[in-house]
Amino acid sequence: MNLPAHGRSVLVSGASRGLGRAVARAFAANGDRVAVHYGSRAEEARETLASLDGSGHALVSGDLADPEQAARVVAEAAEALGGGADGALDVLVNNAAVNLPHPPATTPYEEWVELWQRHVSVNLLGTAYLSRLVAGRMIAAGTPGRIVNIGSRGAFRGEPDHPAYGATKAAVHALGQSLAVALAPHGIAVASVAPGFFSTERVAPRLTGPEAESIRAQSPFGRVATPEEIASAVLWLASPDAEWASGTVLDLNGASYLRT
Template sequence: MEFNGKNVLITGASRGIGKATALAFAEKGAKVGINFRSNTEEAERTLSQLAGTGHQLFQQDVSEKNGPEHLINRYVAQYGQLDILVNNAGISIFHDIEEVDFDHWANAWENIFNTNLFAVSNLCYWGAKAMMASGGGKIVNVSSRGAFRGEPTKPAYGASKAALNSMSQSLAKKLAKHNIHVGVVAPGFTETAMAAETLTPLERENLLRESPFQRMAQPEEVAHAILFLASEGAGYSSGTIIDVNGASYLRS
């Protein structure tokens, strides 16, 4: 897979899966826009690690209503066109129905959907408009196995990702006539700094038991699937959802 001369924008790209994806695209010759919300130091560190030249940072909270429009417009103004959009930014908030009060419950649903679904739908809207103007492109949305298996202590997270899958497949049908391909990557738990910060030893042990590989995914493995869906040879895979969960959850 080569991406020489391709313009790529990745949301939530300063760390974890987003960072691994940015590194992989840059290594394959793309010019990468790194979107991040607030941690400038971390974003600059990621930028400094990208191979090649022409990469830039784009600070923007995509969960704000007008954030996606501002981000896409700034990107196109800088690069001329958008070839590949990777919607990776997402959040997860604990809201076990047995343990939290209603305000916590309601706020969790609102905040998770604002970032994991509404922001992505708005990014797809403005990204697709930009791609229509330049003859086509690729959109890859990052979902989760939680969309299929359920998330008992974070139901809004699972619901947001299930809705993301449905939206992505609807857009794959609608945008095909514009030469815009839409795909989804659905990782299981991935070995990131965020996982290291939030998982208890018992939670980690339970997660490792879920997969026959007895480990979590590496960010680079998720990035590999993202690059595949964004590659020239994968156009007829539009509408596909690729599981990257180490056989920890198998769906029919």
Template sequence: MRTAMVTGAGAGIGRETARLLAEGGYRVVVADINETAAQTVADEITAVGGHAYACLLDVASEAQWDKVAEWVHGEFGPAHVLVNNAGIMDTGGFVETSAAQWQRTVDIDLMSVIYGSRVFARQMIDAGIEGHIVNLSSGAAFFPARYIPAYAAAKAAVLMASQALRVELRPKGIGVTAICPGAIRTELLAHGTRAGLDAAEQEAWRTQLGKVQSLAFATPDKVARVVERSIRRNPAVVPVNPEAWIGYGLFRLSPGLVRAVGSVGSFDLADRLLPRIQPLLNRITK
């Protein structure tokens, strides 16, 4: 039986990806920093006849990656698929975002991909497995917006790292795909922080953004289907949703236009608009 490792699999895109891969016959390692959530997903999979195992993993820790990879190899043999899905999205301007917040974003959104890809690619190479690595980048990788510079920078690095890894692993028969979703109905924004706010303001901001993101047309299962298809077909880059495809095309054709569009949005604008649309959000999300 082939083994698939999915990070951030306790909720959202990771959860749906783990479930879909299990339906396709994979033994799935459900990895998450929230061990209870990981176990819940693993139980959901096994309850319908699938094979899944919960795993505690802080993706920002290289030592934990090494430990988990050793455990996976010891229990099941070398993994055939790695899906680097775990991530965070903090908001804040480039200057107002602290160095610590930048580092946190880089550690979780970028370095986790590097840690995981290195250790599991080595397993595949040593075992001669023609496996696949899927890295979740973002439509933000080609959209330099004023309010998510740290997230966009980290995801752009994930996109380039994936391409470099793809070039290196191609002679080994190992595929690498970067997935770039647009707006997806997850709790990514609700779990993030905004630079410069106190605790009460932070909670209010999360609640508002959570309601906004809940209005996204696409659901996590759409991205999961793209991930599963990418494992079979091995494309290099796959934007998800019309806005991601448009951004991908425009950034290649006219970077200046994309920068102009990205300069329109701001926190001042959001702070003015959110109170006005709050009654509508409450009715829609009720």
């Protein structure tokens, strides 16, 4: 059985704004049905939902760091998108993440511990929970599927003020490659993207402040990416044509960091 090119059921985690919103819109414009997940930003998630082309979309909420809530999110998404509570999803995009500053030289130890635990719980364990849950449903249904993880350039370049973010994103890349090997016999392809700096509501002040020029200068193109540019790559990795890209970590950083 081949993965369809359109009309798929897609769960996008952390889709209330920013890149998650752009990814949800890209799949909806492709003719897919999208479950928009959010943690706490209910109003912004509703705005994302209202902006989607087509019909059959849904909102789902829950803290993905909690294994029981993660399971509920997947079950509600599958049911809302027409697969039934025990049905399969065609595509999972693991986008939900936290990225809170904690420079090692100045962050108090108690805060350091708390922030590391939060980053690991959401960025890594939440991704692992959703991946296992969605893959399990695909395998039970005997259907092919796609899992696309949102990683980061910071996994390779380093994140001096956000080391837990860089470390957990490196772990997400490694998790994706392990899953790619393990799930290929079931027709499930798994890939990751590693974006550099891109414009979102969260970083807008940095792109208008004193560091704006140096941020844009990281790329020889002299600009940062748009969320839509990243979303288009995610859409391709989730397509029927991208099976042979399983296991890849796709750099999307405008030549701002070149891996060897």
